[in-house]
Amino acid sequence: MKPLVIEQVVKQYGEKIAVNSLSFEVSEGEIYGLLGANGAGKTTTMRMILGLIMPDRGEIRYFGKSYGSEQLRMMGYLPEERGLYPKLKVSDQLIYLGQLRGMSRAEADRSLREWLGRFQVEDYYNRRVEELSKGNQQKIQFIAAVIHRPKILILDEAFSGLDPVNVELLKSAVKELRDQGISMVFSTHRMEHVEELCRNITILDRSRTMLQGSLRDIKRKFPRERVVLETEGEVHGLESLPDIRSVRRTETGYEIFIAREDAAQNILRHAMAQAPVRRFELMEPTLNEIFIKTVGERNE
Amino acid sequence: MNSLWTVMAFTLRNKLRSKAYIWTTVTIALLLMVGANLPYILERLNAGGSNEPKPVGYIEGAYPEIVQGLEAFFARQENPAIRLVAIPSGGSPQADEAALRQAVEDEMVKGYLTFADRPETGFPEVVFHSSSLTNFSLADSLRVGLESVKAEMVFRNVQLSEAERALLAAPVAVHTLLVSSDGEGGRTAADQAVVMALTYALIILLFMAVTITGQLVATEITAEKSSRVMEILITSVKPLTQMFGKILGTFFAGIIQIVVLVAVFVISLLMPHNRGALDALGIRLDAVEPQLLAYAIFFYLAGYFLYATLFAAIGSIVSRTEELGQATTPVMILSMVGFYIAIFSLQNPKSPLVVIGSYFPFFTPFLMFERIGLADPQAWEIALSIGILLASILLFGWLAAKIYRVGVLMYGKRPSIKELVKAMKAYKV
Numbered sequence: 020m021k022p023l024v025i026e027q028v029v030k031q032y033g034e035k036i037a038v039n040s041l042s043f044e045v046s047e048g049e050i051y052g053l054l055g056a057n058g059a060g061k062t063t064t065m066r067m068i069l070g071l072i073m074p075d076r077g078e079i080r081y082f083g084k085s086y087g088s089e090q091l092r093m094m095g096y097l098p099e100e101r102g103l104y105p106k107l108k109v110s111d112q113l114i115y116l117g118q119l120r121g122m123s124r125a126e127a128d129r130s131l132r133e134w135l136g137r138f139q140v141e142d143y144y145n146r147r148v149e150e151l152s153k154g155n156q157q158k159i160q161f162i163a164a165v166i167h168r169p170k171i172l173i174l175d176e177a178f179s180g181l182d183p184v185n186v187e188l189l190k191s192a193v194k195e196l197r198d199q200g201i202s203m204v205f206s207t208h209r210m211e212h213v214e215e216l217c218r219n220i221t222i223l224d225r226s227r228t229m230l231q232g233s234l235r236d237i238k239r240k241f242p243r244e245r246v247v248l249e250t251e252g253e254v255h256g257l258e259s260l261p262d263i264r265s266v267r268r269t270e271t272g273y274e275i276f277i278a279r280e281d282a283a284q285n286i287l288r289h290a291m292a293q294a295p296v297r298r299f300e301l302m303e304p305t306l307n308e309i310f311i312k313t314v315g316e317r318n319e
Numbered sequence: 320m321n322s323l324w325t326v327m328a329f330t331l332r333n334k335l336r337s338k339a340y341i342w343t344t345v346t347i348a349l350l351l352m353v354g355a356n357l358p359y360i361l362e363r364l365n366a367g368g369s370n371e372p373k374p375v376g377y378i379e380g381a382y383p384e385i386v387q388g389l390e391a392f393f394a395r396q397e398n399p400a401i402r403l404v405a406i407p408s409g410g411s412p413q414a415d416e417a418a419l420r421q422a423v424e425d426e427m428v429k430g431y432l433t434f435a436d437r438p439e440t441g442f443p444e445v446v447f448h449s450s451s452l453t454n455f456s457l458a459d460s461l462r463v464g465l466e467s468v469k470a471e472m473v474f475r476n477v478q479l480s481e482a483e484r485a486l487l488a489a490p491v492a493v494h495t496l497l498v499s500s501d502g503e504g505g506r507t508a509a510d511q512a513v514v515m516a517l518t519y520a521l522i523i524l525l526f527m528a529v530t531i532t533g534q535l536v537a538t539e540i541t542a543e544k545s546s547r548v549m550e551i552l553i554t555s556v557k558p559l560t561q562m563f564g565k566i567l568g569t570f571f572a573g574i575i576q577i578v579v580l581v582a583v584f585v586i587s588l589l590m591p592h593n594r595g596a597l598d599a600l601g602i603r604l605d606a607v608e609p610q611l612l613a614y615a616i617f618f619y620l621a622g623y624f625l626y627a628t629l630f631a632a633i634g635s636i637v638s639r640t641e642e643l644g645q646a647t648t649p650v651m652i653l654s655m656v657g658f659y660i661a662i663f664s665l666q667n668p669k670s671p672l673v674v675i676g677s678y679f680p681f682f683t684p685f686l687m688f689e690r691i692g693l694a695d696p697q698a699w700e701i702a703l704s705i706g707i708l709l710a711s712i713l714l715f716g717w718l719a720a721k722i723y724r725v726g727v728l729m730y731g732k733r734p735s736i737k738e739l740v741k742a743m744k745a746y747k748v
Contacts, residue, residue: 033741069554071728088557096554102547107333112548118325119555163551 020083022047022202023068023171028077030063037063039226040077043219045171048200050193052213052234055223056314061206062099064223065173068204069096081171092121095169099176099206101160105149109135109159112148113166120167127166134162138188154185161189165196172196172203178212190216210306220306224314234306241309245302246275246283252294260285272298322556326564327571330539334572344576348583355587372402373457375447376422376431378415379405382443385434388468389461400460404428423450429457442469511693514611518692519665521615522685524577526658529622529684530651532573533630536566540634540727541643549727558724562635566627573623614691621705622684625712626654632719635726637733646733657682661689668694678704680711 023045030038038060045051055061066072068079070086081090104112110131117127135141138158148156157180164172177193178186193216197203205217213220214234222230230237244264248254249272257266257275262282267274275286283301290296334340353360372393377386386403393399404427409418419431430449437444445465447458470487479487540562543549552561587593629650637646660682664673668689677686677700687704690696725742726734734742 066728071553091555091557094554096551098547098550100547100550102550104543104548105546111333115325115329116551116555119322119552121321 021045021080022082023051023204024078024080025064025068026078026080028064028067028074028079030060030067030072031075036226038067038074038223039228041221041223041228042077043221043231045202045204047202048197049218050197050203050205050216052217052220053204053206053223054210054213054220054310055206058225059223059314060226061223062175065096065175065204065206068171068173069094092167093170095164095167095172097161097164097172097174097177099179101157103148103156103160103163106147108145108147109151110144113159113163116163117166120169122167130166130168131162134166137192138162154181157181157185158189161192170201172201174203174205174207176207177205178207178209210310214306222310222313229313230309237309238303238306241304241312243280243283243301243303244277245304245308246273246277246286247298247300247302248273248275248286248290248296249298250290250294250296254290254293257286257289260289323560323564323567326556326561327568330565330568331571334535334569335575340572340576344579347580351580351584352587355584356590356593359593372399374404374428375401375457375461376404376406376419376428378408378419378433380408382434384472385443385445385465385468388471389464392464392467401457401464406431419448423448432461442472514608514692515665517611518689519662521692522658522661522689525615525619525622525684525688526654528573528577528619529626530654532569532623533626533650533654534647535573536569536627537630537634537637537643537647538640539565539569540631540723541637541640544635544637544727544730545639553727558727559720562628562631562720562723566624566631570623570627611692614688617705618684618688621708621712625680625684625708625715626650628712628716628719632722632726635723636729636739638730642733653681657685661685665689665693668692678707680708683708 021044025041025043027040027042028038029036029040041060041064043051053061053064063072067074070091079086081093084090110128113131114124114127117130118124122130132141132144135144140155140158143151143155143159148159151159161177164174174193178189181189190212193203193205197216205213207213217234219233220231220237221228254273257263257273260282262278263286264276264278266276277283277286280301287296287299290299390403393401393403404422406415406418406422406428409415416433419428419433422428423431429451430447433446433448434443435446445461447461449457467488474484474487543552556564630647633646633650634643637643657676657679660672660676664670667673673686673690673694676682677690677696679686683704687696687701687708691701721743722739725739729738729742
């Protein structure tokens with residue numbers, strides 16, 4: 020039984036449709052990517068999964084059951100807008116949040132200490148949140164979402180506002196939770212994180228599902244249109260080759276956008292004739308490119 | 320139930336540990352302690368001087384019959400308020416006046432008497448020139464003394480028995496007793512004064528407790544919303560549980576504060592040295608019926624919950640604490656209207672305004688309490704107003720819960736009532 024099944028869910032605010040018959044499933048130990056521009060319906064979808072809003076039509080099932088107070092306790096939520104009690108001690112509020120989700124005081128305390136240890140910030144136990152740096156507040160916020168060992172975790176912009184070191188730290192924590200079998204719905208604007216973490220994704224645009232499926236299949240559907248070329252010397256006349264869209268000089272060589280995949284072989288031959296080639300690669304489309312193609316073009 | 324308890328305990332614990340809470344409690348407790356001991360302190364400060372007769376001057380030789388009569392009158396009293404001091408005459412009226420003024424300036428006397436003939440009555444007009452406008456008690460003593468002198472002058476020529484004289488001299492006493500509907504003995508005027516003072520104090524206390532703790536509830540909810548911790552809270556526990564946990568937690572924090580303050584006040588009043596001071600003022604604390612206190616507690620509870628649910632609902636729709644003051648104004652005005660009607664009609668608790676207002680649930684805690692304390696309403700009237708009050712608590716609690724449910728999810732501009740209703744429909748609450 021899938022931990023989370025969203026089936027034909029529709030949500031309407033008055034005239035405006037926020038989510039239009041959205042369906043997806045999240046397996047055990049899977050991080051599901053929910054992507055979309057601002058206002059695409061991600062937050063509404065997450066709020067429906069969290070039971071804050073009831074869908075107008077369709078159904079959301081948690082391990083086969085519909086929403087109830089049991090479900091409330093097995094879910095964890097890292098909201099996009101972060102917030103904790105600024106004046107309270109880390110221990111006080113996190114133990115409180117753990118208790119609210121059905122843990123005993125001692126359990127919550129143990130879980131909190133484990134997590135603080137994992138992030139190597141044990142000494143924050145007695146500190147007030149307002150005294151911590153932003154990055155460290157984010158760690159505490161993350162702990163707030165997972166302290167009660169949820170089975171379903173909703174991560175909205177999980178790594179925003181973090182420095183690269185802390186991003187890696189939280190990312191490894193997320194992966195560890197995934198390997199423990201926790202199912203996650205993951206929303207972000209950072210496509211490289213999705214590529215690294217998610218197997219399946221949905222791209223929403225203005226309430227509609229634009230793209231859905233496994234990341235690999237989606238990528239296959241999009242033609243490879245970018246060639247990275249690095250040579251010992253200069254290469255002239257790339258622009259005049261057939262089916263070339265544009266050529267951009269980079270620090271190390273050239274980035275060439277092509278209209279058809281066959282054009283790539285032409286480029287290689289052309290370059291080899293002029294200088295020794297150090298690197299030639301016909302790049303897979305990045306999720307970033309796919310996203311912009313699907314969502315962005317119409318916005319322009 | 321379990322999470323209601325958790326929310327309540329969390330709210331209460333944070334409240335009790337907050338510096339603002341501790342300092343307000345300590346400061347008000349100190350003020351109350353001073354206030355309760357004030358009669359005693361004043362008495363001590365005045366000791367020595369207060370019971371001495373105050374010197375009042377007159378020109379030697381002026382209206383000897385009256386002056387001697389007054390002296391005799393004060394001499395007969397156990398604790399005379401006034402002692403007459405003769406000032407030597409300067410010869411002319413101007414010089415006399417100057418000499419008397421000089422005596423006041425030198426603080427020889429507190430004031431002086433001048434006389435002017437009034438042939439039509441045969442008794443001169445007496446003017447008491449006082450060093451201070453507030454010497455009411457001196458003027459009173461003088462009036463009583465002069466009336467006695469006048470009576471003496473009249474009755475000197477009339478044959479009266481001792482009994483008749485005593486009857487004439489005895490002051491007339493009027494005691495007011497409050498008629499009670501249950502037919503039992505009413506209260507005396509002094510008891511009535513104590514009850515009125517108590518009613519007054521309890522209405523103020525009720526108003527303060529309701530508005531301050533109500534505001535606290537609203538502030539806390541808005542703070543949770545503006546710090547965005549709300550997003551996590553509402554996904555951890557049902558909004559309804561959360562709202563009532565918050566209301567109850569703040570309520571207990573308020574109750575603890577009030578219990579501490581009242582205990583400090585009552586203990587200070589009951590100290591042996593204060594007993595005497597209170598008795599001297601004719602205040603008997605046991606004049607207060609226990610039912611009145613029971614009603615006070617009931618109306619405090621009911622009033623608090625009625626207003627707190629409204630404050631919670633408002634707190635939930637405001638996104639930033641800066642906007643909260645403006646948003647709570649209508650509720651504040653509502654409570655203030657009830658409060659001021661109660662305060663201004665304290666002397667007239669049977670006025671139609673009070674009677675009608677006491678059935679309006681937002682005024683009931685103030686006005687019905689006032690009526691019970693001072694006007695002895697019928698049992699059915701009390702029952703009816705309490706019934707309406709309880710029904711409104713349920714109604715507004717239910718409504719507030721609905722508003723709260725959608726309010727906490729709405730950020731940005733404060734929603735209008737129309738937008739709220741729309742959101743309620745959309746969220747299916």
